[in-house]
Amino acid sequence: MTFILTTALEKVARNNLPLPASEAITTALEHLRQGCFQRSLCLVVSATSVASGLEVGYEHYKGSYSNPVMYTPVALSGALAGAGLLGVFSRNAATGILRYVSIATLADGIIGFFFHVRGIARKPGGWSLPITNIVMGPPIFAPLLFGTSAYLGLMASYLRREEELGQTEDAPDDSMQSERPDWRTELRYGKFQKHLSAVTAAWAFFSGFEALYSHYKTNFRYKAQWTPVLLTPILMAAAIGAIKSRRIANTALPATSTLALANGGVGFFYHARGIVRRPGGVKKPIYNILYGPPIFAPLLFAACGFLGIMASLLRRETR
Structure with a gap:
């Protein structure tokens, strides 16, 4: 029999925790399994985007904002934090504003990666001194890591709300292997x-x-x-x-x-x-x-x- 983590966690909770705590854990795991945690993930997106925005803000401050594009991740992190917070209270904000702000932030991270690579190449010796210039130049993968919150935001925009748990009218059927469900549908149902x-x-x-x-x-x-x-x-x-x-x-x-x-x-x-x-x-x-x-x-x-x-x-x- 295949070991399933959520099943094991539910069993441990039922056997070792008071009833209110075990019910809370079981319900939370079921929300995750069924893709019904949009509000919770929106809140995570809002908090993490604030942290990443502060990080990139003072890193670019040290670079004196020498290129106007350095302002974009700071502005987008604030926009993403606001969109995530709106998504906690509004389904339309989660599926609309949050989705598009997340896409824009992911695109900005890719553009930032290009600028960081270019910054390393422009240092004395360029890529002929890769270790020295990667260590002393702009952090090469930092713009891609900046996109972590945006990726979570994009994912949250396709999830279902917590109150939709149990609604399975268009859920993908595990027994049907001939046709693969659309990725949006699988994401919507936690698959x-x-x-x-x-x-x-x-x-x-x-x-x-x-x-x-x-x-x-x-x-x-x-x-x-x-x-x-x-x-x-x-x-x-x-x-x-x-x-x-x-x-x-x-x-x-x-x-x-x-x-x-x-x-x-x-x-x-x-x-x-x-x-x-x-x-x-x-x-x-x-x-x-x-x-x-x-x-x-x-x-x-x-x-x-x-x-x-x-x-x-x-x-x-x-x-």
Whole structure:
């Protein structure tokens, strides 16, 4: 019998938790399985876009906003946060405003990636000195990581509202293998485990690579700086394996994703502590946040863990 993570979690909750808590967990898992968590994901989008907007805002401030295009991710992160918040209260905002703002933000991340690659190429030596210029130039994958919130927003725009749980009038039938349902329908009903596993693998690579050269700049002064670098290939392997295997998606992927989520939280603490320990500490918050360790960067790695955990709780596509 195939091990199903959500079934196991429900059993543990029923056997070990008080009735109100077990019912709450069971209901939450059912909402995830059926794709009825649009409001919740909109709230996550709003919160994460604020964090990513602050991160890109002060990084571009250090670059003196030398190119007007550097203002676009700051403006779009605010727009995405607002659209996500509207999506919590309005279905029309979630399926309309949030969707289009998310698409615009994803496009901006791709354009930003091009500008960062060009910035590295324009440094002395260009790509003939790849390690030096990647380390000292603009963070190459940061614009793509900026798109994490936008991707979640786009996904949220196709989900169903929490109150729609149990409505199955156009749900894809698992028994029908001759015709593959439209991807929008499968997403709407929580059947996108393989897809989200692939996204988790890609985002883990981007985030792990950013952690590698960011910590390389400080010569890996602390042993803890190796942990996201070492966890990255493990998380990627689990996410790639989850595309092919339901068992891996329900065992290795949630385990490694939980580690990544916890590691990002610990990293956030270390980065915040590093800022406080700079000369002036909390008395010079703006200066020390600007020139200390990037305070929100570890949360981008934690976001990869969040994506992996979400993927492990979803259902698989029809094919």
